[in-house]
Amino acid sequence: MTKPESVKLLQWVEIDSSALIHNIHQFRRLIGEKRKLLAMVKANAYGHGILEVSRIAVHAGVDWLGVHSLEEGILLRKQGLTCPILVVGYVLLDGLKEAVAHDLRLTVYNFETLNKLPAICRQLKKKAFLHVKVETGTFRQGIREEDVLSFMKKAKESPGLVLEGISSHFANIEDTTDHAYAQSQLQNFKKVLQELEQNKVDIPLKHMSCSASAILFPDTYFDMVRAGIGMYGLWPSKETFLSCRLQKREPLLLKPILSWKTRIAQVKKVPKGSFIGYGCTYRVSRETTLAVLPVGYYDGYDRRLTNSSYVLIKGKRAPLRGRIAMDFIMVDTTDVPELNLEDEVVLLGKYGDDGITADDLASLLGTINYEIVTRINPLIPRIIT
Ligand SMILES: Cc1ncc(COP(=O)(O)O)c(C=O)c1O
Structure with missing residues (x-):
């Protein structure tokens, strides 16, 4: 949504659309015009707001959207998004009809799914577009390499089914600068593709690349890249950044697109020696000005940040004092001059030269x-700036 200037919100997430478009263009430049770019918008677009992000991403030239669930896919369709949408998670057998009816592309790896689809296609007079997921070493979703051919054969013989894609996913590409395991998965995937080619099974869209592999290894691009975290302006990990440097590649210029803000609900003076919040976990050692903020662990502000993080008010850091509650946190604002009720507070994001990043938290x-970003409560309004 866009916020009318006059409306004050208690708490909101701002999405910087120009930074999002910039990040998308960075990935586009990396992978070229011919390959497809899939924007991973699962988990409420990594907490950024699935509708808001999807609309901007499609407008910025993304070809595909990736969701986790049937429900996310239907939501996008109902809001008028017409581009190809791939469900990367599992769709229940009972949900397949809805998926086909809404033209959602399915990630498949169970024979039970293949068995169920032809009748649905017949009934709906529609085709089901399938992306077969291959197990190359992550041991999450996917069929074993040795079963790929028989799976494909079965799909090819089943009326109404279209073999549109073949995919896999890296297990160990973000956590390390040693990419031997990722390379072995890539080789496994290539071996499967070779076998398919030898058996004259042509699959138009081969894909296995996420943000880290897109940044580090061009030979993982194939026909489509599935970019998530990088599109949101965050590096997959320190190790990815370091690997990029070690390869003497110019790192992508990624711009974080999310800020999370709230307003002061109360300002109060607290005498020296007072205990703050549940469990009396913090005792002030001076007379303290405390600001009460209407944000808590329900909103996704992790309770384990108790007494350890800070917020920004008028560009000054205000440290958290006392335990994070369900709907409130308290911060020490003794050193923040001229504080007023309902002043804006940055929980995550930049203020002037300072900032709090998702990596900091x-x-x-x-x-x-x-x-950090995916757990921000989806009910908090996402505002496009
Ligand atoms: C199947 C699949 N593809 C692509 C991605 C995108 O990964 P990243 O956010 O690291 O770019 C994910 C994210 O978890 C995923 O599960």
Whole structure:
């Protein structure tokens, strides 16, 4: 949504559309015009807002959208998105009819799915477009390499089914600068493709690349690249950045697109020695000005950040004091001059020269930036700037 200037929100997520478009163009430049670019918008577009991001991404030249679930795919269709949409997660056998009815491309790896689809296609008078997922070493979704041919054969013989794609996914490309395992997966995938070619099975869209492999290994591009985290302006990991440097490649210029903001709900003076919040986990050692913020772990502000992170108010860092509650946090604003009720607060994002990044919060929590952004409550309004 776009926010009328006059409407104040208690809490909101801002999406910088020009930064999103910039990041998409970075990936487009990397992979060229001929290959397809799939924008991974699963998990509410990694927390950024699935509808808002999808619309901008398609407008910016993305060819495909990738979702996790049938529900996400239907949501996009109902909101008028007409581009090809690939469901990368599992669709229940009972959900296949809806998927075909909404022209969603299916990631498939179970014979049960293949068996169910022809009757649905007949009934709906529609084709089902399939992307066969191959197990190359991640041991998540996918069929074994030795089963690919028989799976393909079965799909080819089944009326209504179209073998549109073949895919795989890397297990160990973000976590390391040693890419031997990723290379072995790539070789496994190539071996399967070769076997298909030898057996004259032609699949138009071969794809296995995510952001990290797109940044590091052009020979993973095949016909389509599935970009997620990089499109949101975040590096897949420090190791990816380092690997990029080690390969003497110019790193992509990625711009984070998300800011998360709220407003001060109360400003109060707290006497020296007072305990703050549930569990009395923090005791102030001076008279303190405290700002109460209407954000908590329900919103996705992780409770384990208690007493360890900070927010930005008027460009000054205000550290968290006391335990993070379901709907509130308290911050020390003693050193922030001229504070007013309902002043804007940056929870995540930039303010002037300073900022709090998803990577900052992730390292405080011992997790990855993906988790920080995807867990921001989808009910918080996403505002396009
Ligand atoms: C199947 C699949 N493809 C592509 C991606 C995109 O990965 P990334 O966000 O690292 O670009 C994901 C994300 O988890 C995925 O599950």
